[in-house]
Amino acid sequence: MKILVVASEVTPFAKTGGLADVAAALPKELRRMGHDVRVIMPFYGCVAVAGQTVRKARKSAEIELGGERYKGFLRQGTLGEVPVYLVEQRELFGRDHLYGTPEGDDPDNPRRFAFFCRSVLQFLKRMDFRPDVIHCHDWQSALIPIILRHEVGDDPFFARTATVFTIHNLAYQGLYPPSALTEMGVSPSLFTMELLEYFGRVNLMKGAILSADIVTTVSRTYCREIRTPEHGCGLEGVLERRSGDLHGILNGLDTDEWNPATDRRIFHTYSSRALAGKGGDKLALQRELGLSVSAAVPLIGMVGRIVEQKGIELVAALLPRFAAEELQLVILGTGDARYMELLERFRRRGMENVSINLGFKDPLAPKIYAGSDMFLMPSRFEPCGLSQLIALRYGAVPIVRRTGGLADTVIDVTDDPREGNGFSFADFAPDACWDAVRRALASYRDPGVWRKIVRRAMQKDVSWRNAAGQYEALYRSGIERKRGGKGG
Structure with a gap:
C-alpha cells in the first residue's frame, strides 16, 4: 500500500508529546512490513536548530487564506528508510515553538494548520504520489478528511484514497470562533451541527470524526471511555454515531530506541535474563x-x-x-x-x-x-x-x-x-x-x-508489531469501502 502519515510533530524533528513518537515509530514498522509509507509535517524554526538534515526540494505550493496568499516549499529528510517531507512557510512556521508559548496558543493557529493541510494535498499532486491511505493525527491535520469529503470529493486524483483519523487526546479539539472559517478557507456552508458547528464554535476534531472513513484512538479502554460523558469532552454523541467505524489500537514503543540491553544513555545495560x-x-x-x-x-x-x-x-x-x-x-x-x-x-x-x-x-x-x-x-x-x-x-x-x-x-x-x-x-x-x-x-x-x-x-511485548498489523488491516478495510462507495 501507499500510505501518507500526516502529523504536526514527528520525533526527532519536533516533539511536544507522545504524538511525535507515534508518528515516527508506526511508519518505520509499516515500512518493515513492505509498504510505501511517507510522512509529512510542518518545518518549524526549531527543526532547523535541532540539527536534523533536511534538504530543499523544488516543489512549491500556493494557498490563499483570509485574503492573503502564502507560498510554501517542501523540504525532505529521512527517518530510517522512511521519507519525511517538511512543509516550509517561514511566516507561519518559522518559530521556535510548535503551537504556542507559555502565555498561550498562537492566535493564528487556524491559518497555520489550514495552510499545512491544504499544501499537503497540493504537494501530493506535484509529487504524483497517490496514497491509498492518508492517515491524519489530531486536530492539526483534521482539515484533510474534511476537505477530501466536502470540497474535492469529485477530484479523480483522490477518488481512491481512504482517510484514517486518529485521536490521540480528545481534550484538544481545535476549537475556534466562526471567523476562523475565513482564515482556513472553509465555506460557511460547512458550519452546521452535522459537521463543524459546536456550541457556536468551529470544532475541527468533530469535523474530522464525521468526515474520515475510519476513526481510531490509541487504546481499547480509551476507545470505550470517550463514548461516555465523563471522558467524551462533549463529543461522546458524535463518537457514538461513528461507533461502527471507531477502533481502539494500543500504541507501541520504538523498541530500537528504548532497549535497556543496548541503551547508551544509561549507566549499565541489562536484560530480563541478566538483571x-x-x-x-x-x-x-x-x-x-x-x-x-x-x-x-x-x-x-x-x-x-x-x-x-x-x-x-x-x-x-x-x-x-x-x-x-x-x-x-x-x-x-x-x-x-x-x-x-x-x-x-x-x-x-x-x-x-x-x-x-x-x-x-x-x-x-x-x-x-x-x-x-x-x-x-x-x-x-x-x-x-x-x-x-x-x-x-x-x-x-x-x-x-x-x-x-x-x-x-x-x-x-x-x-x-x-x-x-x-x-x-x-x-x-x-x-x-x-x-x-x-x-x-x-x-x-x-x-x-x-x-x-x-x-x-x-x-511484555510493547513493540509496534501488533499495532502496525491492526492498522494494516484497517487501512485495507478503508480502501475496500472507499472503492466500493461505502465511505463513512
Missing part, C-alpha cells in the same frame, strides 16, 4: 541525584508532564507520606506553572529521600527508567501512555491508575499474582493511590517475588 546491570543503574542514579546510596531502599520514579491530566495533585497530596516512608522518590518533568511552583516549594524544603527535578532534562529520563524499582503514573485520564510502556521495558514496575491505555497494559499483581506486571488503583484519590504504592512496597520486600514481577514486566 545485574539494573542494580548498578539504581546506585549510579542515587549518586547523581544526591540520594542516599542503597540497593535495599525501593526507588520510585516519575517522568512526565507536570499537568492535571497526569495526576500531579495526587502526588502533591502524598509527598509528606513519601517523605516519611523508607523509600526514595524521583520526579522529572515540566508543565503548568501552578504545579511547578507547588513542587518547587516542596523541593526547597530539602526532603532527603525525594528528588524533584523541574524542567526537561532529556539525558536524565532514561536513567530514571533504568534506575527505578517502580514507576508512578497516577493519571486522571490517559489515552494510551508511553511512559508505562518504557517502564515495563526497563523493569521499573508500574504503579498506575486504571484508566485508558494504563488499564490495557498493566495487570495488577494483587488481582493476578501469576501474570501481574504492576499495581493499579481505580479511584482518583490520594488514599487509593497510596494503597497501590503500599502493595508494591510489600511485594518489593520479597526479593524472589519481586524478581518475577520485574521479569514479567520486561518480557
Whole structure:
C-alpha cells in the first residue's frame, strides 16, 4: 500500500508529546512490513536548530487564506528508510515553538494548520504520489478528511484514497470562533451541527470524526471511555454515531530506541535474563541525584508532564507520606506553572529521600527508567501512555491508575499474582493511590517475588508489531469501502 502519515510533530524533528513518537515509530514498522509509507509535517524554526538534515526540494505550493496568499516549499529528510517531507512557510512556521508559548496558543493557529493541510494535498499532486491511505493525527491535520469529503470529493486524483483519523487526546479539539472559517478557507456552508458547528464554535476534531472513513484512538479502554460523558469532552454523541467505524489500537514503543540491553544513555545495560546491570543503574542514579546510596531502599520514579491530566495533585497530596516512608522518590518533568511552583516549594524544603527535578532534562529520563524499582503514573485520564510502556521495558514496575491505555497494559499483581506486571488503583484519590504504592512496597520486600514481577514486566511485548498489523488491516478495510462507495 501507499500510505501518507500526516502529523504536526514527528520525533526527532519536533516533539511536544507522545504524538511525535507515534508518528515516527508506526511508519518505520509499516515500512518493515513492505509498504510505501511517507510522512509529512510542518518545518518549524526549531527543526532547523535541532540539527536534523533536511534538504530543499523544488516543489512549491500556493494557498490563499483570509485574503492573503502564502507560498510554501517542501523540504525532505529521512527517518530510517522512511521519507519525511517538511512543509516550509517561514511566516507561519518559522518559530521556535510548535503551537504556542507559555502565555498561550498562537492566535493564528487556524491559518497555520489550514495552510499545512491544504499544501499537503497540493504537494501530493506535484509529487504524483497517490496514497491509498492518508492517515491524519489530531486536530492539526483534521482539515484533510474534511476537505477530501466536502470540497474535492469529485477530484479523480483522490477518488481512491481512504482517510484514517486518529485521536490521540480528545481534550484538544481545535476549537475556534466562526471567523476562523475565513482564515482556513472553509465555506460557511460547512458550519452546521452535522459537521463543524459546536456550541457556536468551529470544532475541527468533530469535523474530522464525521468526515474520515475510519476513526481510531490509541487504546481499547480509551476507545470505550470517550463514548461516555465523563471522558467524551462533549463529543461522546458524535463518537457514538461513528461507533461502527471507531477502533481502539494500543500504541507501541520504538523498541530500537528504548532497549535497556543496548541503551547508551544509561549507566549499565541489562536484560530480563541478566538483571545485574539494573542494580548498578539504581546506585549510579542515587549518586547523581544526591540520594542516599542503597540497593535495599525501593526507588520510585516519575517522568512526565507536570499537568492535571497526569495526576500531579495526587502526588502533591502524598509527598509528606513519601517523605516519611523508607523509600526514595524521583520526579522529572515540566508543565503548568501552578504545579511547578507547588513542587518547587516542596523541593526547597530539602526532603532527603525525594528528588524533584523541574524542567526537561532529556539525558536524565532514561536513567530514571533504568534506575527505578517502580514507576508512578497516577493519571486522571490517559489515552494510551508511553511512559508505562518504557517502564515495563526497563523493569521499573508500574504503579498506575486504571484508566485508558494504563488499564490495557498493566495487570495488577494483587488481582493476578501469576501474570501481574504492576499495581493499579481505580479511584482518583490520594488514599487509593497510596494503597497501590503500599502493595508494591510489600511485594518489593520479597526479593524472589519481586524478581518475577520485574521479569514479567520486561518480557511484555510493547513493540509496534501488533499495532502496525491492526492498522494494516484497517487501512485495507478503508480502501475496500472507499472503492466500493461505502465511505463513512
